[in-house]
Amino acid sequence: MNKVITIGREFGSGGRELAKRLSELLGYAYYDKEIVSEIAKRTSLAENYVKQVIEHSPRLYFPSTTGRTLHAHTIGSDYMIHHHATIYAEQANVLREMADTSDCIIVGRCADYILRDREPLRLFVYADMDAKVARCRARDPEEELSDKALRKKIKRVDRNRAKYYQYYTGKKWGACRNYDLCVNTSSASVEALARMLADLIRGSAAEEARTK
Amino acid sequence: MNKVITIGREFGSGGRELAKRLSELLGYAYYDKEIVSEIAKRTSLAENYVKQVIEHSPRLYFPSTTGRTLHAHTIGSDYMIHHHATIYAEQANVLREMADTSDCIIVGRCADYILRDREPLRLFVYADMDAKVARCRARDPEEELSDKALRKKIKRVDRNRAKYYQYYTGKKWGACRNYDLCVNTSSASVEALARMLADLIRGSAAEEARTK
Numbered sequence: 001m002n003k004v005i006t007i008g009r010e011f012g013s014g015g016r017e018l019a020k021r022l023s024e025l026l027g028y029a030y031y032d033k034e035i036v037s038e039i040a041k042r043t044s045l046a047e048n049y050v051k052q053v054i055e056h057s058p059r060l061y062f063p064s065t066t067g068r069t070l071h072a073h074t075i076g077s078d079y080m081i082h083h084h085a086t087i088y089a090e091q092a093n094v095l096r097e098m099a100d101t102s103d104c105i106i107v108g109r110c111a112d113y114i115l116r117d118r119e120p121l122r123l124f125v126y127a128d129m130d131a132k133v134a135r136c137r138a139r140d141p142e143e144e145l146s147d148k149a150l151r152k153k154i155k156r157v158d159r160n161r162a163k164y165y166q167y168y169t170g171k172k173w174g175a176c177r178n179y180d181l182c183v184n185t186s187s188a189s190v191e192a193l194a195r196m197l198a199d200l201i202r203g204s205a206a207e208e209a210r211t212k
Numbered sequence: 213m214n215k216v217i218t219i220g221r222e223f224g225s226g227g228r229e230l231a232k233r234l235s236e237l238l239g240y241a242y243y244d245k246e247i248v249s250e251i252a253k254r255t256s257l258a259e260n261y262v263k264q265v266i267e268h269s270p271r272l273y274f275p276s277t278t279g280r281t282l283h284a285h286t287i288g289s290d291y292m293i294h295h296h297a298t299i300y301a302e303q304a305n306v307l308r309e310m311a312d313t314s315d316c317i318i319v320g321r322c323a324d325y326i327l328r329d330r331e332p333l334r335l336f337v338y339a340d341m342d343a344k345v346a347r348c349r350a351r352d353p354e355e356e357l358s359d360k361a362l363r364k365k366i367k368r369v370d371r372n373r374a375k376y377y378q379y380y381t382g383k384k385w386g387a388c389r390n391y392d393l394c395v396n397t398s399s400a401s402v403e404a405l406a407r408m409l410a411d412l413i414r415g416s417a418a419e420e421a422r423t424k
Contacts, residue, residue: 126389175388176336176338176387176388176394176396177340180395180399180400181394181396182388182394183393184389184392187392188416192416195415196411196412196415200411200412203404203407203408203411204404204408
């Protein structure tokens with residue numbers, strides 16, 4: 001069975017960078033945005049649309065009130081919900097094929113849950129808000145949002161990730177119980193963390209081989 | 213500044229064993245029950261009494277109703293609350309002295325919070341309920357409690373730890389945000405985990421020295 005590492009991550013925590021570096025160090029395939037492109041290809045939906053749909057929990061599309069004036073909105077929502085289900089099903093297929101192909105690292109997309117029968121190493125990467133704001137600024141020096149607005153954005157993105165995860169897995173996103181290892185990047189260099197995690201994973205694989 | 217590692221752990225998660233093994237591998241001092249003995253010595257309270265007091269959150273002693281019939285209970289509670297404060301203050305002194313003396317690993321006792329100015333590496337060790345029950349049975353083959361009763365005991369101990377932590381730190385025990393690394397021992401050998409964590413900590417220290 002191929003080795004699978006899944007990485008859940010807070011926005012601005014450096015989780016994606018950690019995943020990329022880990023994949024280079026371990027020689028594992030790395031999947032992140034590739035998943036969305038692949039789903040778009042298979043469902044014949046526009047990539048941007050797929051991205052927009054999977055960034056929101058289906059629950060968000062249910063109208064909070066009912067009535068004639070909401071009719072058009074409701075019809076729109078029905079489509080959205082239908083697409084959500086289609087996209088989620090295709091996502092599961094794509095992830096399984098990726099895990100079948102080679103050792104791999106998958107960022108986000110409820111991969112820890114969808115691929116649970118492959119017994120992935122489930123990482124969650126998080127950081128304090130100040131560290132996340134600083135990382136966002138370092139990543140994009142031309143970011144024009146104020147600190148306050150950036151914090152609001154980070155909270156919004158993470159809230160949507162939590163809702164999406166809760167909707168499809170029934171579990172709490174970021175609660176350590178759902179992961180094997182949770183890593184705080186607030187006061188650590190992601191580069192060094194990746195090196196150490198790669199050692200840990202190599203050590204663990206060696207250990208497994210030794211005890212078999 | 214001496215290196216300090218603090219370990220919060222769920223009952224039955226193997227956190228204490230991990231701490232002991234880590235201390236052997238790294239050559240750090242290891243403090244766990246020694247803290248209670250030292251507090252007892254300094255406060256002239258019986259060791260068992262200290263243990264009993266610090267295993268419960270002070271909040272538990274507040275009567276939920278008021279009235280004459282609770283008078284005796286309230287007086288008893290006043291003493292308990294007073295002792296709680298004395299013991300907590302002494303605990304803080306003991307922990308600081310331990311951190312001043314040498315590199316060390318401290319299990320429980322809100323050490324991550326009390327020693328926050330020493331920038332400890334804050335670990336939290338947890339496991340699934342089934343794994344915790346199995347570990348308790350392996351640790352004590354003569355345990356006479358049924359599985360159901362053992363689960364109840366594990367939940368009770370952890371609930372008290374959470375309340376104690378919340379009372380003194382204002383933070384949620386076991387929420388990954390309060391730690392640097394959270395480690396799930398459900399499907400890992402504690403011995404192997406300790407070896408890997410020791411490598412990680414040695415690597416991190418080397419990295420720190422390298423970048424200074």
